[in-house]
Amino acid sequence: MKVHQFQPSLPPPVKTTGIVGWFKKNLFNSPINSVVTIILAYFAFQGIWGIFNWALINADWVGTTRDACTGEGACWVFISVRWQQYMYGFYPEAELWRPRLFFFTLAVFVGLIAYDKTPKRTWIWLFFVNIYPFLIAALLYGGVFGLTVVETHKWGGLLITLIIALVGIVVSLPIGVLLALGRRSNMPIIRSLCTVYIEVWRGVPLITVLFMASVMLPLFLSQGSETDKLIRALIGVVMFSSAYMAEVVRGGLQAIPKGQYEAADALGLSYWKKVGLIILPQALKITIPSIVNTFIGLFKDTSLVLIIGMFDVLGVGQSSNTDPSWLGFATESYVFVALVFWVFCFSMSRYSIWLEGKLHTGHKR
Structure with missing residues (x-):
């Protein structure tokens, strides 16, 4: 058969x-x-x-004056001539190795922290958050180890943009977590204070916050004391961003099932162990898209420091457009600035998508 x-x-x-x-x-x-x-x-x-x-x-790429722009396309000679201002503002040319070292070390640390198989990544993160900022501040400002003092009003371009964005992102997240926990606290005074803080700062535009930080903050200091304009801007940005971050984290806390809280209580965990070991890891994982969205918004809002006399990468572009020797090339300037912002914002969004997929443990629908 x-x-x-x-x-x-x-x-x-x-x-x-x-x-x-x-x-x-x-x-x-x-x-x-x-x-x-x-x-x-x-x-x-x-x-x-x-x-x-x-x-x-049809673009022109090589040259040192506008006479090199003879084609019908973009004049990228304008960007190359102004490159140092776009990157470092008016930082002294003899000291440019200091912001360049900052850019290099920042890229190295971000790469090591982003790569999930980096040895001792937790220790690298702790060093990056707690020690690295003070070393970079000493490097850029000077006055120690024989470094020449460079006042912050000479800083600008991408240097200012990254400093404000990094400080705002790194500092506002833990403050926002504490505010979110405080708003959900059972203690009426703590809950009321956190609620008032969040609602007040969320109801005020960032432009107003920067004006207040630049003009009104010195009024609360002792007579004769002065605060650097960059420090005032950083304080305003952190206070503003932390309020938005608090609401993002609070949304994640409310999304955690009640059974998780009851299970932690049944194990006899203290409040901080319950929050730190069980509740917060789940809440932060759920809110990764919203947290990164807030970070991207903060990165783009750094351009508002122009109104208090600080020239970030957009401010440098606008000031360059008024140069009589280079009138008529505003399009190239804005395209370049838009590309800079897009590269950083797109990188953050893609990394958040990768991180969300890596931490996916069943909440995705």
Whole structure:
């Protein structure tokens, strides 16, 4: 008796799988959609090709004056001439090795902390948060170890943007966690104080906060004492951002099932052990997208320090646009600044997506 043998399954038709199947299912699934797709693709190609042609093919790259910009495309010579101002502001040229060292060490630390297989990553993080900022402050400002003092009003460009963003991100997160825990506290005084703080700072624009930090904060200090303008801006940004961070964390705390709290109490854990070992890790994991969204907003809001006389990367771009020798190249300036902000914000968003997937333990729906 001959035994019947099944033939191996044939692969699905090419027209139903892969990129061809995706195009057929989503863009060419009917005559009307096919016509609309072709028309939109034509206009998109024209726009993309025009931008590509302006930014790269017909652009001018080499030169030191505006006379080098003879083409019909972008004049990136303007950016190259102003490169140091975009990066460091008006930092003395002889001391540029100090902000460059800051950029290099910052990139190294961020890379080591972001890579999950880095040995002793916890200790590196503790050093980065608790010791590294003071070393960098001494390096950039000077006055110690024979370094020349460089006043903060000479700092600018990407240097100021990164300093304000990093301090705001690193300091506002723990303060926001404490405020969120305080707002959910059973102690009426603590809960009321945290609630008032959060609602007051969330109801005030950041521009107003920066003005208050720059103008009104010295009024509360003793007579004759002065506070650096950068320090005042950092205080304002941290106080403002911590209020928003508190509400993000509070949302995560409220999303934790009540059974988690009851289980921690049943184990006899103290309040801080319950919060630190059981509740907060789950709450922070849930709120990763919201936390990173707040960080991205804070990074972009650093451009508001221009109103108190500090020139971040956007402020340097705007001041460069008023140079009589380079009038007419504002487009290149704003495109470059937008690219700088996009690179940092996009990097944070992608890392948060990766981290969210790595920590996924069943809450995703």
